[in-house]
Amino acid sequence: MEGGILESEEGFRKQAIMREIVTIQVGGFANFIGSHFWNFQDELLGLASDPEGDSVFKNQCLNMDVLYRTGETHQGILTYTPRLVSVDFQGSLGSVSSRGTLYNEASPSDVVTWKGSVSTQVSEPRKKNLFLQSLYEEEQENLTLVNATKDKRNDFQRESEDKDIVECLDNGVQYWTDFSKVHYHPQSLYELSGLWMDVQEFDNYGIGRDTSSGSFREGICERLRFFVGECDHVQL
Structure with a gap:
């Protein structure tokens, strides 16, 4: 036992x-x-x-x-x-x-040990789609606690924005990060x-x-x- x-x-x-x-x-x-x-x-x-x-x-x-x-x-x-x-x-x-x-690296301008000129070749960054943009805006609103911003949009505007987001996810996804x-x-x-x-x-x-x-x-x-x-x- x-x-x-x-x-x-x-x-x-x-x-x-x-x-x-x-x-x-x-x-x-x-x-x-x-x-x-x-x-x-x-x-x-x-x-x-x-x-x-x-x-x-x-x-x-x-x-x-x-x-x-x-x-x-x-x-x-x-x-x-x-x-x-x-x-x-x-x-x-x-x-x-x-x-x-979430984590930011130091930019070349932060390096103080080099006194010479610096030439930077940068390709054009890819733009976020509507879905990722909406997530970013929502995060910013939550961080700043600006509830008034959300209230300014009426139901019709929200519905139109949601339709555009769904359409971009249905027809415009190229990378797996587009809807992550x-x-x-x-x-x-x-x-x-x-x-x-x-x-x-x-x-x-x-x-x-x-x-x-x-x-x-x-x-x-x-x-x-x-x-x-x-x-x-x-x-x-």
């Missing part, structure tokens, strides 16, 4: 251990599917934090720390981002930076240097083999180590 009790307690402790998951997405198809998956997780987070939401989403068994990690920017802002490594060709992120949107509403950690988005999505497809054995060796392999493994090193009981 005592052995049975001890065995039950041990089994309970094993179930209570949180096993973190590191998600790996390789290639355009996986990233498109992953974008939908992370959007869904983001919706669950919103429903769980809604004070007026259904209690089923506040269930303690729903532990989002399995998939997400907590962090902090250089400005001391707390972050909550997917424990994810996404791999794809250069140019596959569209208007989204490979550094994400999630903030990513800088270590999550890895572009394969020298391989461009407009030149070739990421759909054959040769390219996959080349990216699994040399500098590509080390770059991917380095990002994977970053997330694995934070985990206590990792599972892939």
